[in-house]
Amino acid sequence: MNVMKDSMLLPIPSDQDASGRQLGDEEIEFLTQVIRSGTLTSTKGTFVKQLQTAFGELLGAAHCYACGSGTGAIHAAIAAVDPEPGDEIITSPITDMGAITPIIYQTAVPVFADVDPISGNVTAEAIERVIGPKTKAIVVTHLFGNPADMDSIMELADRHGIPVIEDCAQAYGATYGGKPIGTIGAIGCFSLQQGKHITTGEGGLVVSNDEGLARRIRLFIDKAWGYGDPKPDHYFAALNGRMTELQGAVALAQLGKLAHSVEQRQNTADRLTDMISTMPGIQVIETPAGGTQSYWRYGLHVTEGYGGPVALAGALRERDIASAPRYINKPAFECEVIRDQKTFGNSRFPFNLAREEVLDYAPENYQGTYDFLRSVLVLGWNEMLEEGHVDLIANQIAAHVESVE
Numbered sequence: 001m002n003v004m005k006d007s008m009l010l011p012i013p014s015d016q017d018a019s020g021r022q023l024g025d026e027e028i029e030f031l032t033q034v035i036r037s038g039t040l041t042s043t044k045g046t047f048v049k050q051l052q053t054a055f056g057e058l059l060g061a062a063h064c065y066a067c068g069s070g071t072g073a074i075h076a077a078i079a080a081v082d083p084e085p086g087d088e089i090i091t092s093p094i095t096d097m098g099a100i101t102p103i104i105y106q107t108a109v110p111v112f113a114d115v116d117p118i119s120g121n122v123t124a125e126a127i128e129r130v131i132g133p134k135t136k137a138i139v140v141t142h143l144f145g146n147p148a149d150m151d152s153i154m155e156l157a158d159r160h161g162i163p164v165i166e167d168c169a170q171a172y173g174a175t176y177g178g179k180p181i182g183t184i185g186a187i188g189c190f191s192l193q194q195g196k197h198i199t200t201g202e203g204g205l206v207v208s209n210d211e212g213l214a215r216r217i218r219l220f221i222d223k224a225w226g227y228g229d230p231k232p233d234h235y236f237a238a239l240n241g242r243m244t245e246l247q248g249a250v251a252l253a254q255l256g257k258l259a260h261s262v263e264q265r266q267n268t269a270d271r272l273t274d275m276i277s278t279m280p281g282i283q284v285i286e287t288p289a290g291g292t293q294s295y296w297r298y299g300l301h302v303t304e305g306y307g308g309p310v311a312l313a314g315a316l317r318e319r320d321i322a323s324a325p326r327y328i329n330k331p332a333f334e335c336e337v338i339r340d341q342k343t344f345g346n347s348r349f350p351f352n353l354a355r356e357e358v359l360d361y362a363p364e365n366y367q368g369t370y371d372f373l374r375s376v377l378v379l380g381w382n383e384m385l386e387e388g389h390v391d392l393i394a395n396q397i398a399a400h401v402e403s404v405e
């Protein structure tokens, strides 16, 4: 393969600025309407309400609520299942901290299931190993927009009567078994943060088909005040997690562009997969049977013989191609908040209530996690990438593996 010589003329679009985002006249138009209306709160305005209706309909979910962040969306989901102090909620060590700290804030102990060494997604097998009598829920992150193996996870969860919360922050538009990701478990959570498929800078969305859970989600986002009830009250402890109309306006415009964002990412990702999947030293992340990926990022694995992900990242950097070797570098349980149990004062709460075995983060319990981190390389991906960018990336990967041979 030829290495392109003019790569400097073809900078890779970034989702951290306009080059990699679909933000334009539609967002400005809705935003202008909100500002001229003078109604900036979602309790009185119409944009957040429209967003909730439209996103619920898009996913085929009966209920949808918007909130201030993806972390807030997960927090509302955890609060909806209402754990007792010391209950356990299973999550992934390869995810955003936003999928973990809400568990602690709702007084439950985060328990980490190991992940598949290639996809980085939790598996039913690993979840089963850590399920216990106090397991209250399972949070499943669909990493990089690649669906976790939901058939086996739902079979296990249903057998134990445990609700599944899908963390879809990276998985807008992904499907599994013909269903949109986010509608397979009891609750689906999405983020509108700067770098997701669609964005309002910060923001979140929660969907559910369960009437009871949906009511608690709605209440939790709004200080648990029973708007519309005959005798409203503040029913339980909850903060203000509401989305503003300003965010709602941008989100509604962005929603109209979601299908294009997903399709573009899939097209360019498929092109890269075709070009690199048979290269020596490279392993692509396959989609589980019956699923489709929506490529928040493009993850791949590099074997040690080819210098691992750090060497390839260095080669890509020579062409101004940014990438993240080893993704988050360390499992979530090695972060201070979990490792040192830095929670509320010096109480260590709720970890002080935990069964000892669920706090054993010994590497032999997390073989898949460490294997994944050792070899994964994550490429930035967004809807503005074009074939030329993909070819540039593929050519540089080819040049690197050939230089090793």
Ligand SMILES: *Cc1c(COP(=O)(O)O)cnc(C)c1O
Residues within 6 Å of the ligand: 069, 070, 071, 072, 095, 096, 097, 098, 099, 141, 167, 169, 170, 191, 192, 193, 202, 203, 204
């Ligand atoms: C981005 C992200 C979150 C948190 O979303 P914020 O909007 O940043 O709070 C949670 N989980 C995953 C998997 C994410 O990628």
